[in-house]
Amino acid sequence: MTQTPLSRDEILAFIGDLFTAQMPFNQVLGLKVTRYEADAVEVRFAMKKELLGNPVQRILHGGVTASVLDVVGGMAAIASVSDKFDGATVQALAEKFGKMGTIDMRVDYLRPGRGQEFVATAQVIRAGNKVAVTRMELHNEAGDHLAFGTGTYMVG
Numbered sequence: 001m002t003q004t005p006l007s008r009d010e011i012l013a014f015i016g017d018l019f020t021a022q023m024p025f026n027q028v029l030g031l032k033v034t035r036y037e038a039d040a041v042e043v044r045f046a047m048k049k050e051l052l053g054n055p056v057q058r059i060l061h062g063g064v065t066a067s068v069l070d071v072v073g074g075m076a077a078i079a080s081v082s083d084k085f086d087g088a089t090v091q092a093l094a095e096k097f098g099k100m101g102t103i104d105m106r107v108d109y110l111r112p113g114r115g116q117e118f119v120a121t122a123q124v125i126r127a128g129n130k131v132a133v134t135r136m137e138l139h140n141e142a143g144d145h146l147a148f149g150t151g152t153y154m155v156g
Contacts, residue, residue, distance in 0.1 A: 005087040012036050014093060015078055019071060026071060029064065033075075034119075038083065041076045041122045043068065047115060060113025065138055065147050070105055072120040073134040073151035080127035081155045103131065105151040113147075115140025122151075130156045 006014065016033040020026055028050065035042035045051075045068065053061030078100060085093060122136040136149040 003089045003091065005089060006085075006093070008038070008082055008086050011082050011085050011088065011093065012038070012079060014090065015075065015082070015097075018097070019075055025067070029068060029071075031068065031071060036075065036079065038079050039123070041072050041079060043072045043075070043120045044117060045120075046117050053113070057112065058114065060115075060118070060146075062107075062109060062113075065109065065113055066105070066107045066149070068118070068120045069107055069122075069136040069138060069147065069149040070102055070151060072122040073105065073136045073149065074100075074102060074153055076122035076124050076134045076136075077127070077132035077151070077153035077155050080124040080132045084156075099154070099156075101154050103152040103154055105149055107147055107149040109147045110145055113138075113140070115142065115144070115146075117141040118146070125150075127155070130154065 016036045020031050030045045032044050034044050051064045120138045122134045125133045125135055132153050132155045134151045138147045139145055
């Protein structure tokens with residue numbers, strides 16, 4: 001691992017890559033980070049047969065919905081404290097991320113997960129030194145609001 005200090009933008013890029021390219025389950029989901037900034041996170045993925053919960057109705061599995069909301073919420077939580085990591089090395093970031101994780105999450109399913117492409121977004125409600133709370137949403141390509149969630153994450 002490199003010992004070169006990273007800027008905040010490089011840290012966010014590292015985190016985005018960590019969540020999409022280095023986590024096998026997220027690769028199965030096909031997640032692509034389309035926006036990742038300190039105050040806004042957007043992740044997209046396409047429907048595929050492996051993600052179906054009801055093959056007759058062709059709707060997204062509820063566990064996929066919850067997983068994607070957890071991913072985007074976690075990314076937002078980490079972004080909320082990324083300014084504290086400015087100048088950190090990859091090795092230091094890896095050590096910090098080992099201590100971060102989901103404490104609690106609630107998902108409200110609003111309608112069946114029909115669609116060809118899905119967009120998950122998250123925003124931080126509150127970020128403290130130890131805990132961050134986020135609100136997440138999942139929409140399909142038509143803009144239908146499929147689910148929303150609230151997540152609490154350990155960040156420090």
